[in-house]
Amino acid sequence: MSVSIDPAVAASLRGFEVPEKLGFGSVMAPVMFRATCQDGVWSGGELVPYAPLSLDPAAKVLHYAQSCFEGMKAYRTAGGVSLFRPERNAHRMAYSAERLCMPAVPEPLFMDGVKTVSAYCANLIPANSGESLYLRPFLIGTQPDLSVSASTSYEFYVIASPSEAYHAGNMRVWVERDDARAAVGGTGDAKVGGNYAASLQSIARLKKRGFDQSLWLNPGNRHTVDELSGMNFFAVMDGELHTPALNGSILEGVTRESLLMLAREQGYTVHERDIDIDDLMALVRSGTCSEAFACGTAAIISPISVLGDGNGLYELSAAPGPVAERLRSALLDIQEGRSEDAFGWMVPVDMVNLD
Amino acid sequence: MSVSIDPAVAASLRGFEVPEKLGFGSVMAPVMFRATCQDGVWSGGELVPYAPLSLDPAAKVLHYAQSCFEGMKAYRTAGGVSLFRPERNAHRMAYSAERLCMPAVPEPLFMDGVKTVSAYCANLIPANSGESLYLRPFLIGTQPDLSVSASTSYEFYVIASPSEAYHAGNMRVWVERDDARAAVGGTGDAKVGGNYAASLQSIARLKKRGFDQSLWLNPGNRHTVDELSGMNFFAVMDGELHTPALNGSILEGVTRESLLMLAREQGYTVHERDIDIDDLMALVRSGTCSEAFACGTAAIISPISVLGDGNGLYELSAAPGPVAERLRSALLDIQEGRSEDAFGWMVPVDMVNLD
The missing domain is CATH 3.30.470.10 (Aminotransferase class 4, branched-chain amino acid transferase, N-terminal domain)
Structure with a gap:
């Protein structure tokens, strides 16, 4: 310029x-x-x-x-x-x-x-x-x-x-079974202030319990995972990636979509589906779910080390797990220019001479 | 002062x-x-x-x-x-x-x-x-x-x-079966901006159809009446007053509570209960429900002349009905000092000399 x-x-x-x-x-x-x-x-x-x-x-x-x-x-x-x-x-x-x-x-x-x-x-x-x-x-x-x-x-x-980076990792996540951040037919898939205002009470409550983030359930069925506040949710089960399908109350994250593209390119099998919270916790306990993480622009990828609710704590294997780490590196390498931008994601900015 | x-x-x-x-x-x-x-x-x-x-x-x-x-x-x-x-x-x-x-x-x-x-x-x-x-x-x-x-x-x-006054009366009300203003576990019983932001799309849509206000259904069951945007809902059936019970997603209106007190004092039987929208429409059609109105601080009492949804229009008898009119007068007479303030509702303000 x-x-x-x-x-x-x-x-x-x-x-x-x-x-x-x-x-x-x-x-x-x-x-x-x-x-x-x-x-x-x-x-x-x-x-x-x-x-x-x-x-x-x-x-x-x-x-x-x-x-x-x-x-x-x-x-x-x-x-x-x-x-x-x-x-x-x-x-x-x-x-x-x-x-x-x-x-x-x-x-x-x-x-x-x-x-x-x-x-x-x-x-x-x-x-x-x-x-x-x-x-x-x-x-x-x-x-x-x-x-x-x-x-x-x-x-x-x-x-x-x-x-x-927004979160250093090893997030302790609380399953929010009472509050909702947005309604069915509400504004959950739009990035608007009201969703965040509604989430503050849950965040304040879980911080007192020593947790970092709320895991929001779908407001319609109160049983499947939607997202975290401002971050999407991923789990790794038997080496395959699972993330909640877009259902109208989940924000469609740019990082989410990019990770799905990267994961497919790297040969991972990817599932966008309804994830029942009780099934998920059972799979964490049995070890079938080996990793879970949140992703977003601010956080990139934040591994989840503990999933908790009123019934107890469900610990995940040492975070960050290998899949989260591999995807995070692949994304950051593109964003910071260390690897080829195969998807054409990066948009260079014309510099100005400020002298 | x-x-x-x-x-x-x-x-x-x-x-x-x-x-x-x-x-x-x-x-x-x-x-x-x-x-x-x-x-x-x-x-x-x-x-x-x-x-x-x-x-x-x-x-x-x-x-x-x-x-x-x-x-x-x-x-x-x-x-x-x-x-x-x-x-x-x-x-x-x-x-x-x-x-x-x-x-x-x-x-x-x-x-x-x-x-x-x-x-x-x-x-x-x-x-x-x-x-x-x-x-x-x-x-x-x-x-x-x-x-x-x-x-x-x-x-x-x-x-x-x-x-x-906010509304002149003869409101045409659209039953909102798609959008929600607040979630179960959300902020519906709090007077916060996000509820109103979420309601704007519905209001814009129904205005194009020639209606004035949305009637919001409960976001949990999608079948019972909650409220209008910023106003509570009342119906008169067989001479008795019915209004949705406070359920966590309805704002507890000061006018609503005051009308309930006034109505009881005037000898009306009052029901705070879940009102199924399809039942309500059938009762409007059969004539059992003779009046419906919205109430709020801004609007006081606004008679509803038409309840509409995708299935058709349900007309109410000439608004304002006698019950709405009687309650509105009783409330306004207290507020404007024409009748005795039996409930001790009015709080005088000390005047200042501005000369």
């Missing part, structure tokens, strides 16, 4: 230092991308300094949770900076938006946003494997009006956070 | 004119009440001019819908201004907050907020019966952090809107 850089943006970038301790999603990059939509008509996008939003107290997002988001990453590669399958996130965000009666962010605008932020923040991408620039595109309804109806005005942002 | 009025607040109030056309929730009063909570410690509240909020782009409320709210009204009465059972709203908001791992707004702070806003906006309360100052207390998680966990910081606001 040959652009003249806005002085305020340049000053924000110059004044920013990446702290030593990153964590996940707490250090925010000093710039953000912004576009607005009024009555269905989108503005152009612009890169601006990261700064507080000015929202009317009656804005729909604050009362009726009219918001959706995406999670994706920019990776540092030998050739510069690349995004992983960003068009999948653009599509999913359009799907989420439609579920909440919001206008889809046009794909070129979405791509402009994630690429522009990645290009300007190239120097903020952490260098260690597993670390990356986490990108958070989000769309909010901003019309100041208290009637329960879709907003007429929207704001789209892409913010970014230099981050460590 | 004998207080010195903040000059900015006084200027906001002086500069405000109530427009002729009110609608519902679109005209906002020029002042608002504000308090904050950091790590569980609440600040004192303050009345400030109505102005945009400054929110970090990574604030939890924008991504994970950590927000809850209340709807209530200040009424103009002969003695001044009164609130209707505000302690019920304070309790429900505490319940909603707990469901989303948010700190409860202390009841004295909540009461201070709704009373202060009502007192300062006394002159903005519309004078016609059925009109009022709609109050919207709300609580949002503001911590800038993208991890899925409860916020450490919160902001509580009370905003207000001089409003007409």
Whole structure:
């Protein structure tokens, strides 16, 4: 890109230092991308300094949770900076938006946003494997009006956070038999705020019990596995991969889909099916299920070391298991540019000269 | 109250004119009440001019819908201004907050907020019966952090809107057999944004069909009536009142509870029970069910003139029916000070001298 850089943006970038301790999603990059939509008509996008939003107290997002988001990453590669399958996130965000009666962010605008932020923040991408620039595109309804109806005005942002991997692994997972994150006929397959708000109580409860994540069951049958909060579920049984089939209440993870493609390419037999939780626990106990793991953009692959519920703990063999490890390496090697991108997943970002 | 009025607040109030056309929730009063909570410690509240909020782009409320709210009204009465059972709203908001791992707004702070806003906006309360100052207390998680966990910081606001009655009556109601507003084990009995976001698609769909509101079925059995969006459901059969029993996915409406008390006092037999939707429609067709109506703070009582679904339309006798009309009058007479407040529901607001 040959652009003249806005002085305020340049000053924000110059004044920013990446702290030593990153964590996940707490250090925010000093710039953000912004576009607005009024009555269905989108503005152009612009890169601006990261700064507080000015929202009317009656804005729909604050009362009726009219918001959706995406999670994706920019990776540092030998050739510069690349995004992983960003068009999948653009599509999913359009799907989420439609579920909440919001206008889809046009794909070129979405791509402009994630690429522009990645290009300007190239120097903020952490260098260690597993670390990356986490990108958070989000769309909010901003019309100041208290009637329960879709907003007429929207704001789209892409913010970014230099981050460590979300979870270090050896996750202790609690089977949530009481709460639900989304209903049958609800918003479970859309990436919208309400699903996450509904999950907070379960997470708080299980943390007190010494667990890390909830395993959500299908809200219709309360017996088959759906997903973890923001992560999909995989189990390895007799060397074959099993993951819940997409059923309308599971978020279709980009990492999930990519792992399925990688696993098939590597010769694994893959099953997308209903997984009964009691069957699963029996198979863990008998040793037939040798590995289980969660996957997601933030976490990549997080091995599950314990599955627990009111009836007891079901320990898995030493995590990370060989299948999880092999898939994780294969995916990270593509994302970080160490192996050939056979699927054409990586999208390079044109760099900008910030000097 | 004998207080010195903040000059900015006084200027906001002086500069405000109530427009002729009110609608519902679109005209906002020029002042608002504000308090904050950091790590569980609440600040004192303050009345400030109505102005945009400054929110970090990574604030939890924008991504994970950590927000809850209340709807209530200040009424103009002969003695001044009164609130209707505000302690019920304070309790429900505490319940909603707990469901989303948010700190409860202390009841004295909540009461201070709704009373202060009502007192300062006394002159903005519309004078016609059925009109009022709609109050919207709300609580949002503001911590800038993208991890899925409860916020450490919160902001509580009370905003207000001089409003007409929400619905004029003769509502055409569509039985929603596909979507759900909340799950079993979800947030259906809490007043949180995600329930409303999930309902928007259904509302948009039925408006295209010429209907006004969705009738939500229980997400567990998909067969019994839960509620309308933000309103509870009542039916009159053989002169007796029937309303769905609170089952965990229904919001416990303050108007619902008050109508039940009034109806019992007036000698009606009242049934809180599971109401099967197919049974209900058969009873409407046969004439056994002579009236149905929705109730809520915003709407008070809105008669339902048509119940529709894919199988056809089920018309109710000319709305408003006599039972709905009698209950509505009894409730409004108490709220607007025309009849004795036998239940002790009305809470007077101390006036301020704004001159």
